[in-house]
Amino acid sequence: xxxxxxxxxxxxxxxxxxxxxxxALFSRRASPEDITMADVAAAAGxxxxxxxxxxxxxAGLLRALYxxxxxxxxxxxxxxxxxxxxxxxxQDRVRALLDAVLCFKLDNGPLALALEDSGSDSSPxxxxxxxxxxxxxxxxxxxxPGLTDSDFTAHALLAATRADLVEHLAGERGIPRERMREQLxxxxxKVLAPGPRPGGTAEE
Amino acid sequence: xxxxxxxxxxxxxxxxxxxxxxxALFSRRASPEDITMADVAAAAGxxxxxxxxxxxxxAGLLRALYxxxxxxxxxxxxxxxxxxxxxxxxQDRVRALLDAVLCFKLDNGPLALALEDSGSDSSPxxxxxxxxxxxxxxxxxxxxPGLTDSDFTAHALLAATRADLVEHLAGERGIPRERMREQLxxxxxKVLAPGPRPGGTAEE
DNA sequence: TTGCAAAACGGACCCACGGTCCATATCTTG
DNA sequence: CAAGATATGGACCGTGGGTCCGTTTTGCAA
Numbered sequence: 001x002x003x004x005x006x007x008x009x010x011x012x013x014x015x016x017x018x019x020x021x022x023x024a025l026f027s028r029r030a031s032p033e034d035i036t037m038a039d040v041a042a043a044a045g046x047x048x049x050x051x052x053x054x055x056x057x058x059a060g061l062l063r064a065l066y067x068x069x070x071x072x073x074x075x076x077x078x079x080x081x082x083x084x085x086x087x088x089x090x091q092d093r094v095r096a097l098l099d100a101v102l103c104f105k106l107d108n109g110p111l112a113l114a115l116e117d118s119g120s121d122s123s124p125x126x127x128x129x130x131x132x133x134x135x136x137x138x139x140x141x142x143x144x145p146g147l148t149d150s151d152f153t154a155h156a157l158l159a160a161t162r163a164d165l166v167e168h169l170a171g172e173r174g175i176p177r178e179r180m181r182e183q184l185x186x187x188x189x190k191v192l193a194p195g196p197r198p199g200g201t202a203e204e
Numbered sequence: 205x206x207x208x209x210x211x212x213x214x215x216x217x218x219x220x221x222x223x224x225x226x227x228a229l230f231s232r233r234a235s236p237e238d239i240t241m242a243d244v245a246a247a248a249g250x251x252x253x254x255x256x257x258x259x260x261x262x263a264g265l266l267r268a269l270y271x272x273x274x275x276x277x278x279x280x281x282x283x284x285x286x287x288x289x290x291x292x293x294x295q296d297r298v299r300a301l302l303d304a305v306l307c308f309k310l311d312n313g314p315l316a317l318a319l320e321d322s323g324s325d326s327s328p329x330x331x332x333x334x335x336x337x338x339x340x341x342x343x344x345x346x347x348x349p350g351l352t353d354s355d356f357t358a359h360a361l362l363a364a365t366r367a368d369l370v371e372h373l374a375g376e377r378g379i380p381r382e383r384m385r386e387q388l389x390x391x392x393x394k395v396l397a398p399g400p401r402p403g404g405t406a407e408e
Numbered sequence: 409t410t411g412c413a414a415a416a417c418g419g420a421c422c423c424a425c426g427g428t429c430c431a432t433a434t435c436t437t438g
Numbered sequence: 439c440a441a442g443a444t445a446t447g448g449a450c451c452g453t454g455g456g457t458c459c460g461t462t463t464t465g466c467a468a
Contacts, residue, residue, distance in 0.1 A: 047418025125372035159363035251447025
């Protein structure tokens with residue numbers, strides 16, 4: 001899983017050095033904007049050329065880092081125990097999923113921010129990690145009887161966990177972690193709540 | 205309200221020329237990123253210095269444009285007829301408010317995108333137009349009995365109308381305007397629906 | 409071990425863009 | 439009309455992402 005089949009070993013070594021260095025830099029609390037590619041290269045002890053050769057561009061590096069940090073959660077979702085893993089009742093799983101996303105953003109604030117920002121040309125919605133979250137969430141939502149528009153609902157729920165919103169609430173407004181998890185859970189609950197009449201009140 | 209009390213009239217004239225030119229440029233379908241300050245200056249027939257003197261920086265220009273386009277809606281909210289204006293039952297008003305935001309983003313895609321993106325250093329959540337929307341929405345939500353966490357709920361609902369999401373759904377996925385409005389309305393309805401038990405874990 | 413081509417390196421270099429500066433042109437007032 | 443105040447505009451700067459290419463490393467094979 002961790003090796004690219006690049007033939008040469010120095011390439012692999014450098015790639016990992018860069019990844020490690022970037023990981024360290026983005027963990028140190030700082031505006032993601034303040035970390036330049038040159039910084040990363042220097043921290044990794046390689047030249048900029050190497051860095052770009054390995055990851056294509058800034059977004060590529062960010063993506064790689066993101067995926068790496070996401071790995072454990074992904075595993076937990078694909079084959080872990082409830083409430084994250086499969087075999088959980090849909091409603092619980094949706095809540096667990098969103099809670100996991102929230103916690104992830106809470107823990108990886110700067111990185112997530114950087115990644116979502118970097119989508120200046122390509123919106124965050126084209127990133128395939130988003131596609132994965134959305135696809136999974138939608139699939140689970142679809143199993144809940146009486147719930148329509150799972151596609152849009154999945155988008156809307158995920159939007160509530162956008163990195164910059166989370167960052168704003170946690171950083172600027174000082175809302176503590178547990179409080180935010182409760183609030184999100186409450187929100188999700190409202191959305192999932194078996195309405196008095198599915199589709200009833202929303203008549204245009 | 206529309207004049208700055210700059211003493212000199214050419215300043216005012218240039219300011220409006222810039223505003224008009226920028227408005228035109230951002231209406232022409234193009235990635236907001238492709239429009240540089242130099243472009244705007246050229247289109248307005250002024251020098252870059254003038255442009256920066258008048259608006260401070262790129263974000264300032266975007267903000268000014270945004271506010272200008274927002275003006276009608278703002279009036280409709282402050283003193284217009286229902287369902288947008290005051291004196292509307294809270295639930296209806298919330299729905300109308302979010303529908304208005306959605307329509308606005310639908311109509312002003314590139315500009316809204318540019319503004320939200322420009323928040324690389326300052327998240328969109330610091331912009332005071334956001335504060336206004338959020339404050340208003342929260343206030344209205346607060347009038348709905350049995351609804352807790354209005355602050356977070358307001359954020360979460362607004363998140364569902366983020367410019368890049370709207371853009372993605374409308375552009376990439378080709379979801380038609382009316383469909384999206386329905387979906388958002390349905391989502392809002394779910395959130396506002398008087399839950400069977402507020403705060404309870406709705407489980408089997 | 410040595411030879412050699414392919415692959416990777418790295419940092420000088422390029423360029424686009426936001427933002428600044430200041431000599432000059434334009435107002436405004438008395 | 440003079441003179442101070444104010445605005446102008448485009449040359450100029452710093453920064454940071456991304457590229458290029460001469461040099462070094464690696465893998466393979468003789």
